[in-house]
Amino acid sequence: MTPDEVEIYCCPVDGSELVLREEAGRQYLASANGIRYPVNDGIPDFVIGDSLADIEAATQAEYDRVADDIYDRALDWQFKAFLEDEETVRETMLDMIAVEPGMKVLEVGCGTGRDSWRLAKRLGAAGELHMQDLSSRMVHVCRRQMAGFRAQHGLECAEVYSVSNATALPYPDGTFDAVFHFGGFNHFGDLKAGAAELTRVTRIGGRVLYGDEAVAPWLKGTEFDGIVSANNALFKADIPLTSLPASARDVTVKWVIANCFYVIAYTRGEDGPPPLDLDLPHTGVRGGSLRSRYFGVLEGVSVEAKAMVRQAAADAGMSIHEWLDRVVRDAAGSGKK
Numbered sequence: 001m002t003p004d005e006v007e008i009y010c011c012p013v014d015g016s017e018l019v020l021r022e023e024a025g026r027q028y029l030a031s032a033n034g035i036r037y038p039v040n041d042g043i044p045d046f047v048i049g050d051s052l053a054d055i056e057a058a059t060q061a062e063y064d065r066v067a068d069d070i071y072d073r074a075l076d077w078q079f080k081a082f083l084e085d086e087e088t089v090r091e092t093m094l095d096m097i098a099v100e101p102g103m104k105v106l107e108v109g110c111g112t113g114r115d116s117w118r119l120a121k122r123l124g125a126a127g128e129l130h131m132q133d134l135s136s137r138m139v140h141v142c143r144r145q146m147a148g149f150r151a152q153h154g155l156e157c158a159e160v161y162s163v164s165n166a167t168a169l170p171y172p173d174g175t176f177d178a179v180f181h182f183g184g185f186n187h188f189g190d191l192k193a194g195a196a197e198l199t200r201v202t203r204i205g206g207r208v209l210y211g212d213e214a215v216a217p218w219l220k221g222t223e224f225d226g227i228v229s230a231n232n233a234l235f236k237a238d239i240p241l242t243s244l245p246a247s248a249r250d251v252t253v254k255w256v257i258a259n260c261f262y263v264i265a266y267t268r269g270e271d272g273p274p275p276l277d278l279d280l281p282h283t284g285v286r287g288g289s290l291r292s293r294y295f296g297v298l299e300g301v302s303v304e305a306k307a308m309v310r311q312a313a314a315d316a317g318m319s320i321h322e323w324l325d326r327v328v329r330d331a332a333g334s335g336k337k
């Protein structure tokens with residue numbers, strides 16, 4: 001690793017800057033708070049073992065175990081048994097994040113690189129593809145396979161690898177033009193925190209995508225559901241729509257691979273929910289605005305008084321809101337007529 005390759009990273013614990021150091025011939029990244037992240041064979045490892053949730057530690061061990069010879073065979077079986085064309089499925093997902101040549105893209109949970117080379121192809125010579133995974137074996141297999149894909153598909157973009165946890169990513173806010181993740185989301189220790197992290201490292205206006213197993217709701221409880229779930233209990237999951245951050249805009253949801261996997265894609269908007277014009281007056285009899293109907297509600301009046309208000313407002317040619325607001329201000333002595 002070279003010092004300029006460190007610049008994209010920050011400490012996943014507190015966001016502080018990292019410095020490349022070497023001790024006894026081994027490189028590591030040092031954070032201001034004293035944490036050392038080892039660099040193994042040129043790949044920084046930001047996972048602090050005892051910080052992992054139980055499900056993350058189990059996931060990491062499982063993918064380390066299957067990375068070298070089991071994972072790709074299982075995936076080939078999956079696409080064949082589900083009668084799906086992998087090329088079409090993966091390219092369709094990439095279309096959902098609008099990858100353009102020259103972008104800087106992060107792939108979370110890159111696995112053995114089955115989407116990575118497709119992303120790299122789209123990014124072209126001026127692009128940067130950052131690939132990370134919780135499993136260091138997966139990252140090493142991905143790097144090895146990408147060397148083959150590079151020659152086979154004429155890939156030209158810069159490739160950067162790291163080992164890290166999706167729920168504590170080692171990048172400053174807004175680092176990437178797009179963030180892509182497929183296949184590990186249901187195993188993140190905290191789904192909301194995972195989605196928040198993918199979103200945080202995406203620039204405002206950039207696209208985020210994540211997807212994983214979950215039989216489509218309209219197939220739940222059917223024989224089809226029983227068959228696929230008996231083979232892989234992960235299909236029993238529900239689509240985690242409530243994990244989306246408030247800043248998600250232009251949200252698209254799709255089911256792929258025989259309707260057994262959800263894919264959620266969105267644009268990162270400004271923080272918080274979509275903006276509203278809180279003071280645009282309603283045009284109906286009640287009148288008022290979004291603001292007055294939420295923030296302006298008082299303790300209420302008797303049913304008879306309410307009927308009298310309706311009538312009085314109609315007689316005065318005002319909305320109920322205008323009439324009430326005037327009367328309450330007058331009575332409360334604000335001086336506004």
Ligand SMILES: C[S@@+](CC[C@H](N)C(=O)[O-])C[C@H]1O[C@@H](n2cnc3c(N)ncnc32)[C@H](O)[C@@H]1O
Nearest residue numbers: 063109110111133134135138165166182183184
């Ligand atoms: C089913 S594989 C999918 C790999 C690849 N995206 C694909 O579609 O073939 C799930 C991947 O997500 C990774 N993963 C699971 N939890 C993760 C986490 N918390 N942070 C980063 N990667 C994670 C796993 O190690 C594994 O490589």
